[in-house]
Amino acid sequence: MPTSEASAVDLSYAIGLPPEEAIAYFESKGYAIGFKWQEVWAEAHARSFTVAGVLKLDVLTDVREALLQALQHGETLADFQKRLQPVLEAKGWWGRGQIIDQATGEIQGKRLNPRRLETIFRTNMQSSYMAGRFQEQLANAEARPYWEYVAVLDNRTRPLHRSLHGRIFRYDDPFWRRFYPPNGWNCRCRVRTRSARDMERLDLDASSSEGRMETVEQPIDRKGNTRPAPAFRDPATGKLFVADAGFGYNPGQAAYQPDLSRYPPALAKQYLQEQSAR
Template structure:
C-alpha cells in the first residue's frame, strides 16, 4: 500500500473516518473468531493480543497514520520499535515469565499489514457510510460495486451491480468491506434511478446459515444472500458480515454476552470459589473516612505519603495511592472510603476471580476490570467483595449474608449476577 492515499482513492473526507476510528474502545480476543463481527465496529481489536497496553500502542499508531495519511511502511516504522521493546514482534506466543500464562500471539509483518489495511478500510468505509446517509433524501439507491479483475473473489463479484434502497437489510450485512483486502465499495444513485412504487428488495434472498470458521470444523451463524442471477448463496468472508458504519452510528447498547470472547464454554458454570476465612467483613462504623482509606492502602504496603505500583494476579500494573479516594482538586471524595475498605483491598490483592467487562461512558466503550473475592466471617456470614476499575474511575462494594440463609447453589447464582463477561483470572483451589 506504499504511496496510496486512501482518502483520495476512496473519495471521502478523512474526518469522518478519524471520528469513527477514535470512537472505538478496546476488545480482547485470542483468535479473530472470539470477537463478534459487530464488536469490531464498536471496539478496537487485534486478534491474539490480550494486553490492553499493547492494544493501546497499536491503536495510537493507527490513529496517527489515519490522521496523517501515512503509508503502511510508515506505520510499520512507527510501531515495530515499540512492539520489539515489549516483546510482541515476531513469531510465536507471548508467555508471562512468572505465571506461564499465554498473553497472546506475536505480530509479524504480514499480520501488521492485515491490521493496517483492515482498520484503515473499515474506518474509511464507516466514514463513507456516514456521508452517504446524509444524502439519502436525494440519493436513496445504493449500488454494490466490485473491482472485476482476476483478484476479485467470486462471492464479491456476484454482488456487483446489486441495487437496493439505503435502508434495505442487505446493507446491514453486505456494506463493504466484506473480507480482508476487500476492494469493493458502494455507489449512491439518485431518487429516480429505480421505481419507488415497485422498489427492488432483498426480501426472501437473505437467510441464516452456518458458516465454517477456522480449521477445526466449527461454525457460526452468518447471513447469506441468494443471487437472483445464479441462484447461488454468497456471503461475506468469516469475521465480516457487518456494516461498520451502521454499527457505529446505532445507539450504543451493551453487547449481549454471546458477542464477546468466552473464556469458559457456552452454558458452562464457573465453580463457586472457596471463601477466605476472615475475622469480620468490615471495620467499625463511625470512624473517619481517612482511617478506612489508610487501612485500604496498608494492604498494599502504601500510605497517604507513600504510593506504590501493585501488580495484580494477571500482572496488570495498578497505582495504589491516596488519589484513589480524592478528586482532581485533592479533596476527599465523600463515601469513597468505607468500613469495608479492607476486604475490598483483599479482593484486589488476592482475588478469587478477575473479570473483564464493557461499559459505555461518554458515548465510548471502556474496558473495565472487576475483582471478586468471597469470604466467610467467624460469625458464619458469607459474603462477596467487589472492586471495579476502568479508565474513568473505580467503584467497590461488598455484601454479606447470614450463614443460615443460603445454599451453595443460591450463592453461585448470586455470584453469577456479579461476574463480568470474560474470565481473565481464577484462583486455583488448593
C-alpha cells in the same frame, strides 16, 4: 442493468484522505481482548478495537494509536509499520511465536510481524473509511437513494464479490445492513450512490432483497465449528452470497447511534422502530 463504470476502483486512494467520519468512527471504539479472532465477533468489532492474540492492553493501545495516526494523517502501510515496529521490538512483541511469562508460564499473546500488520492496517483502515462513507451517504439518501455495489474487477477479486458488482439496492434495503463493504479480509469493494435521474438516464434497475435474506451455518475454524451468518440468495445465479466469517455486518450502522437530525424524517423513524424492536 448493471454498469461497468469505474470497474477498476481501488480503496488505496482513500488512504490519502483524512475523512472526519472515518476518524470519528475509529476514535469511538473501546478495547476488546481475545486470543483468537473468533472471540470478538462481528458487530463487536464495530464498537471495540481488538488485535487477535494481543492480550496486553499497553500493546493494544500502541497498535491503536499508530492506526489512528495513520488515519488522521493519510499515511501508508509503510508509514504505519515504521512507526509501530520499533515500539513492538522494544517490548519484545515483534517477530513470530508466542509471548510467555517466564515466571508464571502464562501465554500473554502472539507476536506481530509484517504480514499481520498489513492485515491489521488494511482491515481497520477500510472498515473506518467505509463506516464514514456510510454515514455521509445516509445523510444524502433523500437525494441519492439508490446504492450500487462496486467491486474491483481484477484477478484478486473474490468471485462472490464480483457477482454483486453493479447490483443496486435502495439505501433502506436490509441488504446494506449485512453487506455494506468490507465483506472480508482485504475486501476492496465500495458503494456508489445514484439519484433517480441517474437510474433513468443510465437505464439501471434496482434489486430488492425481500424474501432473499437467509441464515446459514458458517464454518469459523478448521475444527468444524460454525456460527449463524446472514446470506443473500442471488436471484440471478441462485447462489448464496455470504461475507467472510466475522464480517456480515455494517460497521457504520453497528458502531454508534447516528445523529438522526441529519437524516430524512422517514429514515430516522424507521431507524428508531428497528432499534426498539430488537
